Amino acid sequence: MFNTIISIILWPLWFIFFAITMVLFFVSFLILPRNILHYIIRPISWTYCLLAGQWLCKENDPPNPEGQPYLYMFNHESMFDQFMIAAFIPHYITAVGAIEQFKYPIWGYIMKQYGIIPIVRKDIKKALSSLSKAEDALNSGVSLLISPEGTRTLTGEMSPFKKGPFHLAKNTGATIIPVGIIGAYKAKKKKDWVLTPGKLITRFGVPIEKKDFENLSVEETRDLVRDRIQLLIQA
Secondary structure, three states: OHHHHHHHHHHHHHHHHHHHHHHHHHHHHHHOOHHHOHHHHHHHHHHHHHOOOEEEEEEOOOOOHHHOOEEEEEOOOOOOHHHHHHOOOOOOEEEEEEHHHHHOOOHHHHHHHHOOEEEOOOOHHHHHHHHHHHHHHHHOOOEEEEOOOOOOOOOOOOOOOOOHHHHHHHHHOOEEEEEEEEOHHHHOOOOOOOOOOEEEEEEEOOOEOHHHHOOOOHHHHHHHHHHHHHHHHHO
């Protein structure tokens, strides 16, 4: 009952703030260069979590921006995951997003302006085309955020990892940054509107450089990253 009451109070505040930031993003993405957008996105991402009753914390520092491009890979627990990571990354980063999100008024346009790459998960050919665009971004020096699970967990446990992100790593040689997301599933489950106030932890792992996986198969690289993320969320 407590969480239900808290959710009834917090959600209106969250959506009001979300609407305000949509206007800010709309203007900012049109007039500001991408390399400074993180100065706006980081505090806003932190506030998204706070207004949902979550205290956001970081363990371990993200990598030095000078070593880009990075391929950030994380366990997908909740709608908060992207904010938990964006709040701490000190450089521009793009991502792969479900095509359905691009159909939302304003939000879809903003995602496109920012540089998010749409992906059709249920169509292999179209998904491969999206991954090709992600590969182009990495080859041009732009870092990328992607969840190897593809979608949020329904149980709190990591789902099987898809191979697409690891083809990206192998084809580009981008340094993989494993990221552990902790507390987000408890905070807001995928099919439940109720919020559970608490603590969200973003835990950055040791970078996995090209030399660490260039002699591994795609499957072996996938298993290596999965093991690293599993250790991060269990530590």
